[in-house]
Amino acid sequence: MQHGKYRFIVGFLALPLGLYALFVVWPFIQSIYYSFTDWTGLSPEFKMVGLDNYRRMLDDEIFWKSLQHSLIFALVLPLVTISLALFFSFMINVGGRKRRGGPVVTGVRGSSFYKIVYFFPQVLSIAIVALLFAFAYNPDSGAINSILRGIGLGSVQPLWLGDPSLALWAVMAVLVWSTVGFFVVLFSAGMASIPADLYEAALLDGAGRASTFFRITLPLLWDTVQSGWVYMGILALGAESFAVVQIMTTGPGGPDYSTTVMVLYVYQKAFRDGQAAYATTIGVALLVVTLAFAALVMRLGRRERLEY
Amino acid sequence: MGSTSAENSNNGSAGVGRRDLIKRSAALGLISVPTMSFLSACASSGGDDSGDKAKAGKKTAKNPLAVNDTAQMEFVLFDGGFGKEYAEDAVKIYETNFPKAKVKFSATQKIQSTLQPRFNQGTPPDLIDNSGAEQMDMGVLVGKNQLADLTPLLDAPSYDDPSKKVRDTLRPGIVEMGQFDGDPVWIMYYAYTVYGVWYSQKALDSLDEQYPETWDQMLAVCAKAKKKGMAGWTYAGKYPYYLPFSLYPMIGKVGGVEVLDAIDNLEPNAWKNPAVKACFDAYYELYKKGYVLKGTPGLDHIQSQTAWAQGKALFIPNGSWVENESANVIPKDFGLAVSAPTGIDSSDKMPFGTIWASGGEPFIVPAKAKNTAGGMEQLRIMLSEASSKNFTSKVKSLTAYNGGTDGITLTPGLKSGVAALEKAGDNVVNPRLQDWYVQLQKEQIGVAGLGEMMAGRLTPAEAIKKIQGFADAAAKDSSIKHYKHQ
Numbered sequence: 001m002q003h004g005k006y007r008f009i010v011g012f013l014a015l016p017l018g019l020y021a022l023f024v025v026w027p028f029i030q031s032i033y034y035s036f037t038d039w040t041g042l043s044p045e046f047k048m049v050g051l052d053n054y055r056r057m058l059d060d061e062i063f064w065k066s067l068q069h070s071l072i073f074a075l076v077l078p079l080v081t082i083s084l085a086l087f088f089s090f091m092i093n094v095g096g097r098k099r100r101g102g103p104v105v106t107g108v109r110g111s112s113f114y115k116i117v118y119f120f121p122q123v124l125s126i127a128i129v130a131l132l133f134a135f136a137y138n139p140d141s142g143a144i145n146s147i148l149r150g151i152g153l154g155s156v157q158p159l160w161l162g163d164p165s166l167a168l169w170a171v172m173a174v175l176v177w178s179t180v181g182f183f184v185v186l187f188s189a190g191m192a193s194i195p196a197d198l199y200e201a202a203l204l205d206g207a208g209r210a211s212t213f214f215r216i217t218l219p220l221l222w223d224t225v226q227s228g229w230v231y232m233g234i235l236a237l238g239a240e241s242f243a244v245v246q247i248m249t250t251g252p253g254g255p256d257y258s259t260t261v262m263v264l265y266v267y268q269k270a271f272r273d274g275q276a277a278y279a280t281t282i283g284v285a286l287l288v289v290t291l292a293f294a295a296l297v298m299r300l301g302r303r304e305r306l307e308y
Numbered sequence: 309m310g311s312t313s314a315e316n317s318n319n320g321s322a323g324v325g326r327r328d329l330i331k332r333s334a335a336l337g338l339i340s341v342p343t344m345s346f347l348s349a350c351a352s353s354g355g356d357d358s359g360d361k362a363k364a365g366k367k368t369a370k371n372p373l374a375v376n377d378t379a380q381m382e383f384v385l386f387d388g389g390f391g392k393e394y395a396e397d398a399v400k401i402y403e404t405n406f407p408k409a410k411v412k413f414s415a416t417q418k419i420q421s422t423l424q425p426r427f428n429q430g431t432p433p434d435l436i437d438n439s440g441a442e443q444m445d446m447g448v449l450v451g452k453n454q455l456a457d458l459t460p461l462l463d464a465p466s467y468d469d470p471s472k473k474v475r476d477t478l479r480p481g482i483v484e485m486g487q488f489d490g491d492p493v494w495i496m497y498y499a500y501t502v503y504g505v506w507y508s509q510k511a512l513d514s515l516d517e518q519y520p521e522t523w524d525q526m527l528a529v530c531a532k533a534k535k536k537g538m539a540g541w542t543y544a545g546k547y548p549y550y551l552p553f554s555l556y557p558m559i560g561k562v563g564g565v566e567v568l569d570a571i572d573n574l575e576p577n578a579w580k581n582p583a584v585k586a587c588f589d590a591y592y593e594l595y596k597k598g599y600v601l602k603g604t605p606g607l608d609h610i611q612s613q614t615a616w617a618q619g620k621a622l623f624i625p626n627g628s629w630v631e632n633e634s635a636n637v638i639p640k641d642f643g644l645a646v647s648a649p650t651g652i653d654s655s656d657k658m659p660f661g662t663i664w665a666s667g668g669e670p671f672i673v674p675a676k677a678k679n680t681a682g683g684m685e686q687l688r689i690m691l692s693e694a695s696s697k698n699f700t701s702k703v704k705s706l707t708a709y710n711g712g713t714d715g716i717t718l719t720p721g722l723k724s725g726v727a728a729l730e731k732a733g734d735n736v737v738n739p740r741l742q743d744w745y746v747q748l749q750k751e752q753i754g755v756a757g758l759g760e761m762m763a764g765r766l767t768p769a770e771a772i773k774k775i776q777g778f779a780d781a782a783a784k785d786s787s788i789k790h791y792k793h794q
Contacts (some may be wrong), residue, residue, distance in 0.1 A: 038787075042444055043452035044428050056787070138611055139603030140620075160605030162545050162763065249546070255605070255763070256756045271420050273747055274448030275787060 028276065028287070031280045041276025044209050053281035062257055062265065065280060067289070069168060070262040073175075074293050078232040082225060085183030088118060090213050092184070094199060095189045102280050105199040115188070118181040126178060126240060130247035133174045135163050137248070161249050164258035171244050171259055179235070183228055190224040191217060226301040233293050238263055262286045312724045356529060362679040370405075372464040373681045373688065377406045381682035382433035384423065386440045387415035387771075389629050390499065390669065390703040395437070395487040397698055402682075405689075409682070420444050432674035434683035437498075439669050446495060446670065446743060447789045450488050456673040457492040461684040467692035474691060481738055482708045485667045488791055496687055497667020499699075502628045502646055502725040503553035504663055509643030511538070511622055519647045521660045523590045526650045530599040533622050540599035542621035544609035548762060549754025551591070552739070554625035557664040558649040559587045560737040564657040569793045572740045572784035579776040586652055588761065588768035595764050605763040610634075617642065627668070631704045631721035647723040648732060662735040663728055667708055745782055745790045752778035 024265040035053055039046035059061050092111040108114075121129060136143040145157050160170045194217065201214050218225070235241075243262040245253065251258030253268075262282060270279035365371060381402065385395045391416040399413045412433075416422050420442035426432045427444075432454075438444050449455050460474040462483060475483055478775075486495035505519075512519065515533060520526040530540030532722030544550040560568045563583025570578035594600050601621040604612060610633075616624040617637040624630075625745055631644060638644060648663040673683040689695060696709035701716045706725065713726060729736070741749040753775050761771035782788060 040445075040448045040452055041424060042448045043425050044430060045452060098771035134608070137606065140601065140611065140615055145603070157603065159545075159603060159606040159763070162603075164760075165764070183773050253751070253755075255546075256760055256765075257751075268747075271424070271442065272445070274445035278787070 017203075027222075031283055034277050035281040035284050037277045037279040039280075040161060040274045041279070042274050043079065051276075053064040053278050055287065056278065057281050062260060063262075063285075065257050066260045066262045066265040066282075068128070068260075069260060070237055070241070070286070070289065072168065073172065073236040073261060074233045074289075077172060077175055077179075077236040078229045080172075081232055082183060082228055084176065085180050085187055085228075086218070086225070088177060088180070088215075089184045089187035089191060090209075090217055093188050094212065094217060095209055104141075105196045105203075115184070118184045120181065122181045124178070126243045127247060129178045130244045133170075133177075134161070134248045137170055138238055159242075162255055164255045165260045167249055167254040171248055171254075174244055174248070175236070175240055179232065179240070183232070186228055187221060190221045194220045222301070222303065225256050226297065229301070230294050230297050233297065234290060237261075237290050237293065242267065262278070262289070312543050327336045344715070345714070350613075360678060362682070364681065369465075369470060371685075371686050373460060375406065375409075375681045375685045376679065378408045379679045379682060380410045380412060381679050381686060382412040382677075383414075383435045383683070383686055384419070384433045385413070385415040386419050386437040386443075386669075387417050388440045389633050390699075390705065394695070394699040394702055395690075398686065401689050401695070402686050418442050427674070427676075430676050432677055434673060434677040434679045435686050436672050436674065437669060438495075438672050440754055443670075445746065446486070446672075449672070450494050451789045454675055455494040456675045456677065456680045456683075457494065458486065458496055458673060458684065458687075459491070459493055461496070461687055462493060464684075464688060468694075470586075474688060477691065477710060478708050479667075479706075481665075482667050483735065484794075485738065485740075485743075486670075487794075488789075489794070494672065496671045496691075496708070497669060498671050498687075498690060498708055499667065499669035500665065500708055501668040502663065502665045502706070502728060503557070503626070504646045504648055504728065505554045505623050505650070506616075506626045506630055506644065506646050506721075507623050508619070509645045510641055511619055511643075513643075515524060519645075520650050522653045523650060524653070526590075527553045527593065527597065527599075527713030528623070530594065530597070534599060538619065539601035539604075539621040541594050541623045542601035542607070542612045542616050543625055543762070544607065544612045545603075545605035545759065545763070546608040547750075547754065548605075549742070549750045549756070550609060550625055551758045551762065552625075552742075552749070553627055553664060554649040555587060555591060555758070556739045557662055557737050558590075559583050560664075560739075560742060561649065561651045561658040561660070561662040561735075562586055562656045565737055566738050568737055571779070572744065573780050573792045574745075574781075574790065576780065579772050583657075584772060585768060588771060590652060592761060594762045595762055600762065605759065613637070628705055628721065628725050629668075631719060635704075642720075644719075644721040646721065646728055647724075648728055658735055661728070661731040661733075662737060663732045664738065665729060665732070665736050666738045668705075721742065740791070740793070746789065748778055748782045752782075 019113055034046075036048055036050060037046040038049045038052075092107040092114055094105055094107065096106040096108045127263065131193045139157060139159045139162060142160075144160065148154070148156055158166055161167050198216055198220075199212065202216055207215065245259050245264050245266070249259045253264055263286065266279045266282045266286065269275045269282065290308055362376045364374045365376040365379075371377070382400060383395070385392055395415070396413065399411050403409070403411055403565050410435070417440055419436070419438055419440055423432060423436065423444065427449075438446070462473065464474055466472045466474045466477045468477075482497055482500070485491055485497055486493040488494060507519070512529075515529065515536065517529050517532065520529050533540050556568060563581055567578070567581045567583050601612075601615060607615065612624060613626070613630060613634045614637045615621060617634055617639070628646065631638070648661045651660055671687055673680050673687075677683055691709050692706075693709060696707040696712035697716055699705070699707050700713060700722070704719045704722050706713070708724070710757040718726065741753070757766070757771050757775040757778070760766040761768060766774065783790065
C-alpha cells in the first residue's frame, strides 16, 4: 500500500517539481556558476576566475553601501508598513463603537470609504506611483514644497531626492504609501475570520481599544502578520525598491550613492557596465540576504499557534 | 507577481495552510530576485560564429563594398530623441539600390535588453544604433572582439562623389572618436553634437548684456539677473554629469588641451592641475553667491530645462539635442542660442570660443553579423549629403557629414551651434571620459563629485580630492579596459 501511495504522490508532483527545477532552481545554480567567471554579458566567451568577484565585492565600497540601504529597506519598511496597516485595519473592522441597531463589532464611521482610499494606490503601477512622486518631490515646483510654501513655511524647502540625507527616506515613504493598502486588505480579511463572540466577550468585560487589539486581534492574526512581514521584506529587497530607486533617484542611485540598493547595483553592473559576472556575484549576496531575512523572521516570530 | 501573492495570502488567511503560504510567498519572493535568472537565461546558449555569413557580392563602382544584393540586412535603431524617420528614409534608399535584398528594420528604446542575448548567441543584427539609456558598453564590446572594423567603409568612395573617400567627407575628429587604441575604427558616430552654455538671447537682451567672455563678466551678468529675480544658472541636478558639457571645455580653455588629455588618460594627479581648481572655484562661486536656481540639485534634466525655458534661469549647460528635446516648452521668441563656455580671464591658454563638439549617436556593425557589408553600405548611404540634410532638417541636429546645411532653413539653436563651430575653428576639444569610462564620468565625477560640490556639500578642494581618488581607482581597476589619447 505504502509503495502505491508514494507513486501516487510522485505522479502528481513530478510536473510541478520539474517546472520548478527548470525555471527556478536551475537559473539559481547557473547564476552561482557565472559568479565564478569573468563573463561580460555582451559576448558568449568567458573563463573561470575563481573567487575574484567575491574578493572584489568585499572591497567594493558601493556594494557595502547598497547592502546597508537594502537592509534598512528590509527592516524599516515592513515595520512601518505593517504597523500602519494593522492600525488602519483594526480601526476599520473592529475599532468602532456599537451604534444602535448595528452589529456589536464594527469599524469606525466611514470605514468602507477608508478601505477604498487605502487600497487605491494598489491599482496604480509602481512605475506610475514613482513618477508621480518624482514630480511631487520637485524642489522647485513640486507639490510638497508648494504646500510648504503655501502654509507659510517658505524657508523650509528641502531638496528631497537631491539631498543625500533625505533621499532614501523620501523613497521609502513612497513605498509605504503604495503598499500599505494591500496589507490593510490582507489584515481585514484575517480579522474577518476572528469570531465576533471573542470581541463581544471582551467588550462586556470593559476592554478598551488598545487591550482588545493587543489581547485578541494581534495574537489571532499573528500568522498573517508574519507572512505579510516576510512578503514585504522580500518586496523591499527586490522588485519594489528597484523600481522606485531606478525611477525616482535616477542620478543613478541618488546623490552620492545615498539610495543605491542591491538590486539596482546588480542591474547597473549587468546592463550598464558590461560586468554580468560581477552582477551575479552581487545577486548571490542578495540571495543570501533574502534567505537570511526570511529565516530570521520565521525564527523570531515562532510562537504557539492559537486555535479558535 | 503582486496579485498572485495577494490571492495566495487571502486564501491563507481564510484559515488553511498558512505554513504553506509562507513557504510559497518566500519562493515567489525569491523569483523576484529579479535579474539573476534572466541573466542566466542569456548566457546559456553559447554561440559559435559559424560560417553562415552572407557571401560577398560583386564589387562595382556603385557597390564598392561588394554587398550581396540578395542577402538580408538587419538594422536596429535606437528610437530616442531623433526618432526613427531619418533611418527609415535611408533604409528606403538601400531597398531601392538593392531591390532583391530584404531589409529588416526595427527601432527600440531597449537596445541592451533586445540585443544583449543576441550578442551572447552570436547572432547580432548587421547595423546597430547603440545609444540611449540602455547603451551597451563599447569598451566591453571592443575588448571582446564583438565589433567589425569600419575601415573598409571609411576607405570606400563616398556616396555622392566617387573621387572622394567617405573619411574625407566627415567632420574633424569623427574618425578618431570611433577608435579605441590603434587603427581600427569600431564606431561611426552619426550625429554631431555641440555642447556648451545654452541661453535665451531675448533674456540676455532684456538685461542689456552680451554673453560674458570672462568669469568676472559672468558674475556681473548673474548679479544683474538676480536683481531682476532670475537665477543665473540651472543644471540637471539629478544628473550632474551635464555640468561637464561646459565645465570640461572651460578647463581646456584655461589650462590647454593637455589638461583634458591627462584627465582622459587617468594620469596621476591630472585633476590637481591648477586649471581644474580655477574652474571648480569659478563654478562653486555661482553656488556661493546664490546664482544657481533654488532647488536645482533636486531637478532632473527635463525639469531643469523647463525651468530654464520658462525664464527662471539664464544659463544651462547642455548639448544640441536640447532644442529638439525641449521644443514644446521653449517659447517661440526665446532666441535659443549656444555659446562656448566663459573662461577665467585673458591669461587662459585658449581663446574664447573653445568649445566641446563631438559625435553622437554611435552606430556599430557587429563582427559576428551575417551581412557586415550590408550594414556598412547602409551607413554609407546615411553619410551621403542628401541623407544628412534630411536628418538635419528633421531633427535639428548636425551630422558627421561635413557641411550639408546649405539650402535648408536652420532653427535658431542649430544656427547658433553652426556659428559657434565656425567661431571655434580648430579650437574644438573632445573629452572622452563619457564614452571611455561611463561609470567614472556619470556616477563618480558627476553625481558624487560635481553634484555634491554644486549642492554646496563639498568644497572645490574636497571635490577635486574625491574625484582624483575615483580616477586613481579606475586607473587601477583591472576589470575596466583602459584607453589613452594617441
